[in-house]
Amino acid sequence: MAAAGAPLPRALSAELRWDPPLAAGLAPPRQETRARASWPLPRQEIVFSRGRLISTNFNSRSLLCPPCHCAQVALADAKIAYQADPDKHAGVLAYELVQGNLVQWNSFMDKSIPDPPTAVLLHGILGSGKNWGSFAKRLAQEFPMWQFLLVDLRCHGDSASIKKRGPHTVASTAFDVLKLIGQLRLSPRVLVGHSFGGKVALSMVDQAAKPLARPVRVWVLDATPGKVRSGLDGEDHPAELIDFLRRMPVQVNSKQEVVDALVKAKFSVDVARWVATNLRRSSPSGSRSSPSYSWIFNLNGISEMYKSYEDTNLWRIVENVPRGVHINFLKAERSLHRWALEDLQRIHTAEEVAADEAGGVEMHVLEDAGHWVHADNPDGLFRILSSTFRIETSLRGRE
Structure with missing residues (x-):
């Protein structure tokens, strides 16, 4: 991830950066959660120190993580440290959970508190969940009732050490994420995927009605549903x-x-x-x-x-949007992908069809940005995505 101030590559259809703060002077939210394989966590922040449990609060109370009964400590208005038993959680993807400071404790032991609205953020090829770290913190500050799940996809980041059976495809990657959110007992309202992660988000909608909520809003950032058209000759491929x-x-x-x-x-x-x-x-x-x-x-x-990213075709999801699904495409103005005119026309046609079928398809353009949209123009991306969280927060308030 790119050192602060270092220029980012503009000619590679992958996504990884040195993770500079996306908003100068922006303080991190009070609550941020990090975990490896757990379930919905309380309104605290997780801290690791070589896998040992650390607590500075002598009034903490012990809990168990069903169904495997991993040790966990819940602290009132403090930090917790927790790592699931790796043997009992074998195969689960690594992740971070960034929570706004109004997210309340909830588990399936206490259903008196409703599930917090959740968004899943997915990185691209050669990236990791940390690529979204600064942006997720900014979202959590603006929308403190939300929590944001940052996933390390198979073969990437901390998930690279977790053995996954092949084939390694868009579909199998999407299944991994569905399995993770199922084990976490989450029902995401929003899926945001960049590049390869965008196709993963579409594949998640394609594969399962649950554990995805309805309605669910999907953001595909600088990727098309079908053919990947790389940059011009002389660019990094x-x-x-x-x-x-x-x-x-x-x-x-x-x-x-x-x-x-x-x-x-x-x-x-x-x-x-x-x-x-x-x-x-x-x-x-x-x-x-x-x-x-x-x-x-x-x-x-x-x-x-x-290779799967290049070959996977998910136009059927876009042109026959399931009820309650709203798909948003975002094209970077200076994208290294060559967005063909036929792609844009198919998306605009799908917009009209989806409106008649109780679904939704929209096309957006992010100005002054290359393929690394959340690094090139984080303010512009934040403005565009914010509309989704405001709409979902408003809808949830009426439930």
Whole structure:
């Protein structure tokens, strides 16, 4: 994720950045939740310290996480630390849960408190849930009754260490996320997916009526439902980048070694530096041996996922929108994707059909932004997405 102030690559159909604050001077919300595999969590913030449970509140009370009875501590107006038993939660995706400060404690042990409205934020190829961290905090401040689930998709981020059976496709990735929100007992009202994540969101709607709520609003950010049209010649192409990375050694001596190799192979300096942020030191700090670094993602799986992204066609969902589903497409003004005229025409035609079928399809354009919409123009994206959360908050208030 890109260092603050560093330029972001504009010519790669993937999404990963150094995660600079998306709003200068914006303080994080009071409540933010981090977890690995849990269920709806209380209005607190989770903190990790090498997997140990930490509490500074002597009045905390113990709870159990059904059905596996993992230890959990709930604190009143304080922070909690919690990590589920990895053996009992095998295969569950890694995630973060960012909660607004008006989100109340809720679990299926206490149904007197309604479920908080939830949005799921999905990253693109070679990204991670952390790509959405600053943006999710901003949303949580503006909409304090909401919570935002940031998922590390299979083969990416902290989920890369979780063994997933192939094939690694858009559909299997969508199923992973559906399984996660089912285990968390959540019914998301909003799905937001960038690039590859956009097709994952559409596939989630395609695969299951539950645990998705109705109505559900889907945002597909700078991706079309069908054919992926990469940028022009001379631009960095993701398939070529992934293939090059797969041919590199599993371990390297330095991040600069990777940057130099990519630049020599004619990839842009920005993309080379961006890719190097996916390296994690594998030799212990302070070791007498020379430092070594390894990738934090599963490149073989990611290669399959990108091929599926190119091949997957989900136009049927757009042109026959299920009742209660509203699909929003957002095109970046300077997108590296070539949005074909036929794609735009099909989306506009679907808008008219969906309006007659109690569903919805809309097309939006984000000005002054390339493919990395939430980094290039976070203010513009925030304004556009905010309408969805205001509408859903208003509808929920009338339930």
